[in-house]
Amino acid sequence: MRILSLSIRPILVIFFVIQPVLAIITHPDNEPTMQWTSHPPDSVVGRWSTNASCVAIAPNYVITTIHQNGTEGLTVTIDSKSYVVDRIWVLPAASCGINPDIRLARLKDANLANYVPLYKKNNECGKYTVIGGFGKGRGEKMLADDGEAYAYQWAPGANDTFRWCSNTIDNVFFDMHINCPNDVILTGDLIQADFAPIPYDGIHPVTQYEGIITQFDSGGGWFIFDDGLWKVAGLSNLVSHNGYGQFRSPVCTETVSPDEFYAMRVSRYAEYIEKIIQEQQMLLQRDFNDDGSVDLLDFQLLSSQLHNAPTGKFDINNDGIIDNNDIQALFHCWLKKY
Ligand SMILES: [Ca+2]
Numbered sequence: 419m420r421i422l423s424l425s426i427r428p429i430l431v432i433f434f435v436i437q438p439v440l441a442i443i444t445h446p447d448n449e450p451t452m453q454w455t456s457h458p459p460d461s462v463v464g465r466w467s468t469n470a471s472c473v474a475i476a477p478n479y480v481i482t483t484i485h486q487n488g489t490e491g492l493t494v495t496i497d498s499k500s501y502v503v504d505r506i507w508v509l510p511a512a513s514c515g516i517n518p519d520i521r522l523a524r525l526k527d528a529n530l531a532n533y534v535p536l537y538k539k540n541n542e543c544g545k546y547t548v549i550g551g552f553g554k555g556r557g558e559k560m561l562a563d564d565g566e567a568y569a570y571q572w573a574p575g576a577n578d579t580f581r582w583c584s585n586t587i588d589n590v591f592f593d594m595h596i597n598c599p600n601d602v603i604l605t606g607d608l609i610q611a612d613f614a615p616i617p618y619d620g621i622h623p624v625t626q627y628e629g630i631i632t633q634f635d636s637g638g639g640w641f642i643f644d645d646g647l648w649k650v651a652g653l654s655n656l657v658s659h660n661g662y663g664q665f666r667s668p669v670c671t672e673t674v675s676p677d678e679f680y681a682m683r684v685s686r687y688a689e690y691i692e693k694i695i696q697e698q699q700m701l702l703q704r705d706f707n708d709d710g711s712v713d714l715l716d717f718q719l720l721s722s723q724l725h726n727a728p729t730g731k732f733d734i735n736n737d738g739i740i741d742n743n744d745i746q747a748l749f750h751c752w753l754k755k756y
């Protein structure tokens with residue numbers, strides 16, 4: 419568990435806990451039912467190793483956060499099947515030299531049936547969102563002096579139970595700095611929601627299954643329904659309190675003090691992530707001998723087909739002839755590895 423300080427420019431400083439993996443907490447009288455299906459398929463969210471969550475965005479790619487750690491070779495579990503991560507891409511550092519808390523991972527031999535596109539619009543604020551993750555669930559109520567509940571503890575457990583909740587995106591923050599005590603510093607654009615109490619307090623809007631993330635939800639998805647599709651708009655990464663989710667004041671339950679929690683803002687990084695996947699597909703297409711790189715052996719195979727009628731994979735630009743245009747397309751990926 420990492421205790422983080424997160425500086426909201428220019429002056430506001432808040433202390434947060436980052437979840438190496440989060441889980442979802444909802445109000446007891448406001449829990450999602452099995453009949454609630456207005457969300458993406460459960461199988462678009464996976465378990466990241468033993469301490470986090472991730473979101474499938476292509477048949478063999480997931481995105482997740484960085485702060486929970488994990489390297490190539492670890493196991494991701496999606497829809498009860500395990501996959502090995504065979505490559506990870508960390509996104510470029512911001513101008514301050516700090517990496518955003520988001521990364522792309524490729525799953526070896528995966529062909530996932532369910533995945534979601536990236537949300538690319540810069541209009542997240544005010545949007546309804548559904549949030550899924552493998553974090554801890556709701557534990558005991560925490561009671562204020564007047565005997566009324568003001569928070570729920572995080573229940574014990576691992577990242578082995580998937581849960582949904584809903585919420586509203588209240589704010590967008592740009593280029594936030596997240597300072598970890600072990601000298602790890604991350605940055606990025608964030609979207610934010612709060613854990614409103616029920617019944618409605620007249621101040622904080624509450625959704626049908628209002629919820630908050632917990633430990634092990636990190637890397638899980640915030641989804642927005644857009645143009646007829648669920649798209650991933652955020653990756654859970656920060657909450658206000660370590661060990662519990664608060665919706666009222668701990669001193670007086672008449673006072674509302676809902677926790678705020680955050681996700682990496684996918685729209686900021688969508689173009690770069692899609693570019694990586696497209697480049698990898700280009701490499702795969704040009705690696706004629708399936709040895710993992712585009713090099714002289716692939717050039718020799720292509721040259722042997724020059725001026726022949728198209729024979730499937732060698733007609734790279736799909737124009738009906740194998741010629742210099744295909745050779746140029748091959749050299750576009752020269753000496754790159756898949
Ligand atoms: Ca809320």
Ligand SMILES: [Ca+2]
Nearest residue numbers: 705709711716
């Ligand atoms: Ca090759």
Ligand SMILES: [Ca+2]
Nearest residue numbers: 733735737739
């Ligand atoms: Ca061609």
